[in-house]
């Protein structure tokens with residue numbers, strides 16, 4: 001692979017995060033990291049002088065201390081689980097291979113990137129302050145950038161050098177009993193909840209780009225060209241609530257999400273039109289089991305239905321109040337409460353079926369579709385998920401201590417493509433089986449994407465992270481063929497790849513005609529952007545980053561409009 005050419009000019013410190021973090025003397029143009037239609041320099045000039053802009057905050061951007069047993073065999077190998085070294089960077093990457101000329105646009109990826117504040121190391125992967133990464137493809141060239149999202153939680157942490165809001169597993173330490181009582185009151189009002197939008201990023205139908213997490217206040221609009229934080233995305237309706245699914249379903253025509261109702265256990269299914277900030281209720285699903293709704297990190301849709309999953313892994317009032325992380329964080333496992341799939345008609349808002357299904361643990365649904373009989377009547381719904389064999393231990397396996405302490409002994413719990421078959425003939429139960437032999441993907445399965453044109457429709461291919469054992473985290477990029485029930489795996493020893501994101505070739509008529517983008521940290525802690533062919537799953541190009549980036553979660557594609 002070609003050696004990277006990059007240069008970094010370090011602005012060692014910048015005074016304030018409020019406007020331009022580089023400060024007035026940075027000389028940096030505010031025209032954007034990926035100016036639309038910009039003329040990039042010749043390839044030769046690019047090699048000679050690669051653009052690079054950096055900013056560091058040495059007070060917080062120091063590597064989190066790795067677990068002791070992990071320091072021995074190689075510096076840098078834990079970069080995926082180590083706080084990002086500087087607050088922002090941008091530059092052109094030297095590419096080895098050929099980027100297709102049709103690939104024009106920006107891949108954005110969001111995820112936790114800083115897991116340390118003051119001298120406090122965060123506990124869980126999901127706690128980290130959001131870092132946005134952008135890869136801009138144009139004329140066969142690749143420009144990259146990353147930048148912190150300026151949530152109130154992040155800014156307060158920087159300002160006060162301590163945790164100020166409740167994160168996924170972290171709770172600010174109250175100074176005294178009075179402060180503790182105040183903190184609890186703030187929990188109920190939502191004031192103490194984080195707005196650290198570190199889970200995903202989506203392009204709404206109207207072009208606005210918004211980062212999300214599971215708290216509603218953690219919906220933050222960003223500028224896809226500069227990665228700059230525009231401000232909080234305010235829902236302008238009276239639905240209230242504090243939490244929603246981290247993964248809204250977003251198309252050019254709608255935005256759908258679920259609002260769990262913790263007081264009267266159930267879920268509101270809501271829809272927002274492009275160009276508005278107003279969610280409207282489509283319908284409501286009442287829970288069938290347990291004291292609280294099941295966790296809905298994501299949910300699936302078909303052409304006519306929203307499927308509302310009710311997992312036995314449920315929100316837990318007591319755990320929400322606790323200051324110390326519990327084994328299942330804010331959740332509790334209630335196997336006897338049952339697991340259900342509720343099917344709600346998008347047009348009428350009515351629940352047309354509510355089926356009991358086997359217990360399952362799922363963060364991410366892959367896709368869903370309707371099945372018809374020979375007369376075209378819908379007779380059932382198929383739902384595919386990344387399913388962790390109903391084993392909640394995956395949640396603890398994503399603690400930073402675990403991620404940083406891999407000693408060569410396999411410890412990633414098994415997962416599969418869990419296929420639910422939900423008959424619409426009045427049956428009380430649905431089934432759940434592996435869609436293919438999980439050994440084909442090393443019994444690891446998460447972080448899935450599909451060709452978006454097949455959302456809610458019968459489809460054949462899914463891209464995800466699988467496992468090459470032994471490992472403690474999914475470490476392969478895997479293309480699943482759900483018809484042939486086979487998988488193709490990309491793996492590089494010691495590498496940690498992030499979600500393989502599929503981008504279809506404009507005008508493609510074949511489902512897997514496109515490329516797959518992933519950001520990788522390799523065994524030496526270096527990083528690169530990888531492009532695989534969506535069909536053959538062979539590498540077609542890679543662009544080396546100046547340094548490995550922390551692991552990231554979900555991404556989206558913003559096509560060039562010019």
Ligand SMILES: CC(=O)/C=C/C=C(C)/C=C/C1=C(C)CCCC1(C)C
Nearest residue numbers: 126166167168198199213214243330
């Ligand atoms: C990163 C990711 O995938 C999930 C993040 C989830 C978060 C930040 C959840 C936060 C929560 C609270 C801070 C309190 C209320 C419950 C819950 C939504 C779990």
Ligand SMILES: CC(/C=C/C=O)=C\C=C\C=O
Nearest residue numbers: 199363394445446474553
């Ligand atoms: C990274 C992950 C699970 C990996 C397990 O195999 C889950 C991420 C969830 C949030 O987006």
Ligand SMILES: [Fe+2]
Nearest residue numbers: 199246363554
């Ligand atoms: Fe997710």
